[in-house]
Amino acid sequence: MKFELRSNAKYFNDEELLNDLKQVAKILDKNKVTQTEYQEYGKFSKSTFHNRFGSWNKALILAGLNKALKQNIDEKELFDNLEVVWRTLERQPKYNEMVKPLSKYSTKPYDSRFGGWMNACKAFIEYKDSDVKFIKLLQEKPKRTRYINEKIRLKVLKRDNYRCVKCGRSPATHLNLSLHIDHIKPFSKGGNNHEENLQTLCDKCNLGKGNDESI
Numbered sequence: 001m002k003f004e005l006r007s008n009a010k011y012f013n014d015e016e017l018l019n020d021l022k023q024v025a026k027i028l029d030k031n032k033v034t035q036t037e038y039q040e041y042g043k044f045s046k047s048t049f050h051n052r053f054g055s056w057n058k059a060l061i062l063a064g065l066n067k068a069l070k071q072n073i074d075e076k077e078l079f080d081n082l083e084v085v086w087r088t089l090e091r092q093p094k095y096n097e098m099v100k101p102l103s104k105y106s107t108k109p110y111d112s113r114f115g116g117w118m119n120a121c122k123a124f125i126e127y128k129d130s131d132v133k134f135i136k137l138l139q140e141k142p143k144r145t146r147y148i149n150e151k152i153r154l155k156v157l158k159r160d161n162y163r164c165v166k167c168g169r170s171p172a173t174h175l176n177l178s179l180h181i182d183h184i185k186p187f188s189k190g191g192n193n194h195e196e197n198l199q200t201l202c203d204k205c206n207l208g209k210g211n212d213e214s215i
């Protein structure tokens with residue numbers, strides 16, 4: 001007779017393994033499952049997945065649970081970035097203006113998160129609804145003659161490549177950095193609003209200058 005070792009372990013096919021992984025993701029309501037989480041809720045051992053699929057991540061990908069592996073920018077970060085761009089332009093940014101160095105993110109993450117650029121702007125305004133200061137800024141109309149009109153503001157920002165001319169920082173590389181248009185010869189000392197007298201400064205460098213207001 002032939003001596004054969006019989007194992008009690010039932011063979012599970014790939015699909016059964018992956019389905020159990022998906023099941024755990026469902027229980028946790030997540031699109032990624034860590035090995036520790038799986039060990040707590042799953043039926044199989046993590047080494048079974050390693051042996052079968054080569055690695056834990058490969059198993060996740062095969063189970064369609066690889067979404068979290070991509071960079072996932074959180075909503076607050078998207079809103080913070082949008083706010084910086086909005087404040088820099090002093091109006092709602094247009095779709096094609098969401099580019100570096102003015103904006104850290106393109107419209108892509110906004111599109112996929114909110115289902116379109118307009119929806120993203122709407123969601124942002126709702127998010128900011130309680131921020132009275134921001135609402136005031138949106139409604140504010142220029143009163144003083146030192147106000148630099150939008151066309152010139154944009155021209156100066158573009159000319160300076162959306163960077164502070166002193167320290168070189170931009171909102172794209174430094175979140176929450178805001179850019180201001182500064183009068184080189186202060187307005188209070190007779191400086192005019194022509195673009196040759198204007199420069200882009202970040203809030204820090206603008207504050208350091210001390211002689212002029214932010215616009």
Ligand SMILES: [Zn+2]
Pocket residue numbers: 164165166167168169201202203204205206
């Ligand atoms: Zn600066």
